[in-house]
Amino acid sequence: MKPLERVKSIKNSKPFKIGDIIVVVLVLVILGLTVWTAMRPRGTYAEVYEEGRLIYTLSLDENREVSVGGEEHFVITVKDGAVFVSHSDCPEQYCVYAGAISSAGSMIACVPNKIVIRITGEGAVKGITS
Amino acid sequence: MNKKSGVKVALLLTAFLSIALLAGCNPPEQYFVFGTFLEIDLSGTSAKTESEIVERLNKTDGLMSATIAGGDIYRINKAAAGEAVSVSAETTALLLLCRELYDLTDGAFNPALRPITALWGFTPETFTLPGSVRVPPDAAVIEEALPLCGFSAEDFTIDKNANTVTKRLSGAELDLGAIAKGYAAEQAAAIAAKASKNASGIINLGGNIFAVGGAQNIGIGNPRTSSLPYFGSLPVSGGISTSGDYQRYYVYEDAVYSHIIDGRTGYPANYSLNYPSKSNIISVSVTCANGAVADALSTSLFVLGYERGVKLLTFYEAGAVFVFDDMTYAVIGIDGFKLNDGAYTEALLKTPR
Structure with missing residues (x-):
């Protein structure tokens, strides 16, 4: 050519x-x-585990309430971008007293009910000692 | 042709990248063992290793728990005075470490306090809601129980060759709650590290953390303001455990009674009236290559206070972050601590290290 x-x-x-x-x-x-x-900004979902199994993924942008195993048992509330345990029938009540969490990697554990609530995403720290 | 295959390569690469990024967000595995939660947050391990860890921790809990029938500690507690109870070599070793700590802290760290923690309502069977109002036990009742709570070589004779434990007084009871979880966290980490050279991450057993595969960035739970989940962070390459006044406590007539009992007096470490030298620590986190020592020292330092605490840290080559009730903090023997919550300021202390 x-x-x-x-x-x-x-x-x-x-x-x-x-x-x-x-x-x-x-x-x-x-x-x-x-x-x-x-x-995507992390820490916007709360994952709820019962005995290690993921049972709920809750967006923190959406106010709502979920009950695990009946209303009298364990109630989780999402409000204003944070999640907390609003009711638990456990004797210790640590989970209720733990208050609201919203940052990536934060968690609330209810040992008697074997429920863990964890905010998704990698936080700045790998874990929290308390 | 060349252009097209270039695009195909780009497409493939993008697909791989997407899958890799999406797969990178695996949540850590959670279990409930040792009367608390266990989080295994590791990369480079298998499901088999994780179940091995859970199995091992359940076995250790069986040996060390004061409430699981048939275990070593349970049988010691139920035994009569003078009866030699056969225990595992593991229990013997941990009890000997308890003895060393008991002696070094003049009894501030005391694994034989169970009769008194029960009086205060801080054993699992006698639980009290955090922050609730409760009448503390009568001084006379504590005084009466205190002689039952010694852990000297005479109170509990530990035969390390025969692996037996013999107690001097019937009714004397052990509770390894201030040391066993740190011990078990290290045990779990060792299993992961042995199973794979690439294992990396943390074992978190109810807030007692042990790092696997090099230093991990760990946050310290915020003892006062709750808007920020951790008050500061630090790189940890062994174990870290925290003792604080903010998790288990109750209130009576303006006094706060926290769950950490001074082994010397039988009263909560932060209880001002009957305490010889009030500890003004609200939280203390201890790092140590030995997980059991990290756990036990956090309790010991909470009780003993800053100055004696620093001496203990030197002895065990451990580090600590103290938080005091005036919202100041002190970092001893730790590099790389970063403050996260501006509500705290560094304490003006002379650090003897």
């Missing part, structure tokens, strides 16, 4: 074919989703 013809053919060809555009868009969407997942 002579140099002049090559310039001409490049000028005439479309820079992208339709398939390429779809692939690029797909890549951008997946990249966007990945970045969103990675960058």
Whole structure:
């Protein structure tokens, strides 16, 4: 191909074919989703575990109340971006006295009821000694 | 053609990256053992290792618990005076460490206090709600129970060759609640480290933490203001345990009675009236390569106060973060402590270390 013809053919060809555009868009969407997942502010969900099994994932942006095993047993309240145990039938009541938690990695454990509430995400610390 | 395959590679890479990022958010496993919660937050371990840890801790709890029938401590507590009770080598070793701590602290750390903690309502069977109003036991009742609570070589004879324990007085009872969880956290960490060289993270047994695979950043629970979950943080490469006045306590006539009883007097460590030299510590966290020592020293330092505490830290090559009731704190023998809650300021103390 002579140099002049090559310039001409490049000028005439479309820079992208339709398939390429779809692939690029797909890549951008997946990249966007990945970045969103990675960058999403952590500590916005409370996970509730009973005997080590995840039973609820509660968004802290949504005020609500959930009962584990009946209302008289164990009630968890999400209010104004924080979560707390509003009622527990356990004798010790540590879980109730623990108050509200909202930061990533924070947790409330009710040992008698074998329930743990944990705020999702990696906190600045690996664990808390208390 | 080249452009297209380049795009394909990019697509594949993105997919891998996404999966890797999404998979990186595994929550730690939680269990309930040792009368508390156990969190295994480790990478590079298998489910088999985790179940091995849980099994091991249940076995240790069986030996060391004062309330599990048939265990070593349970049988010692039920035994009559002069009866030699056979125990495991593990129990013998931990009791000998208790003896050393009892002697070094002049009895401030005392594993034989169970008859008195029961009077104060701080044993599992005699529970009191945190912060609730309760009438403290009568001074005469405590005085009467105190002679039952010695842990000298005469009070409890430990035969380390025969692995037997013999008590001098019927009714004397042990409770390893101030040392066993730190001991067990280290035991769990050792299992994980042995199973895999790549294991990294923490074992958290009811707030007693042991690091696996190098130093981990650990927060110290906030003893006063509750808006921030931890008051400061530090890198920990062995064990860390905390004793504070803010978890188990009750109130009577303006006095706060916390669950940590001074082994010398039989009264709560922070109780001002009957206490010879009031401890003004509201929380103390101890780091040590030995998890049992970290746990036991946190109680000991809470009772003994800052100055004697610092001497003990030197002896055991341990470090500590003290928090005092005037919202000041002191860091001894620890590098890399970071304050998280501005409500606290550093104490102006001479650190003899």
